[in-house]
Amino acid sequence: MNKIDKIIFATSNEGKMDEIRMIMKDCKIPVVSLKEAGINADIVEDGETFEENAVIKAKAIMEMTGCLTLADDSGLEVDYINKEPGVYSARYLGEETPYSVKNQSIIDRLCDAKGSERSARFVCAIAACFPDGRTFTTYGTIEGEIGYEEKGEHGFGYDPILYVPEYGKTTGEMLPEFKNDISHRGKALRLMWEKLKEEI
DSSP, X not given: OOSOOOEEXXXXXXXXXXXXXXXTTTOSSOEEETTTTTOOOOOOOOOSSXXXXXXXXXXXXXXXXXXXXXEEEEEEEEGGGTTEEGGGTTTTTOTTSOHHHHHHXXXXXXXXXXXXXXXEEEEEEEEEEOTTSOEEEEEEEEEEEEOSSOOOSSSOTTGGGEEETTXXXXXXXXXXXXXXXXXXXXXXXXXXXXXXXXXX
């Protein structure tokens, strides 16, 4: 019998939770968001890497609840602008700024960039913190380039501007089921799920 009766995923982003539940659909244990767990926490993410921030979030919520907690830190790295916005992706131009504005800002900053100069990627690090103190991390990326305009109604955030040449479309144009198979979060979460299956 499992001692773990639920897994908290340290996010209140419903778009992200939809992706997570789709990827972890075989999990027999409920996976709940911070909102669903009744947690309102303001965690300072002051790590210098995606992995550090994921661990900070997962550890903080695990210590508050005593539950197995997963957290991710993910973002967009654009090579032409020194891998910005990187770990500051959610806070780029302000957390309340619409992504349509953030996306256009990045497109504008790359106005002189051509071809491979527009290389970029989504990065995701996932951390799992167990009540016994153990911590696991996994990592995934999806490579592409910054498009010249927003395209696609699927996904969220920067999805409409990361064009993936291999598939001829942005991640915002990809159907969720397909995107989850190839996405940064999908890769990192499937690696984490393989680790967790051995533990729970």
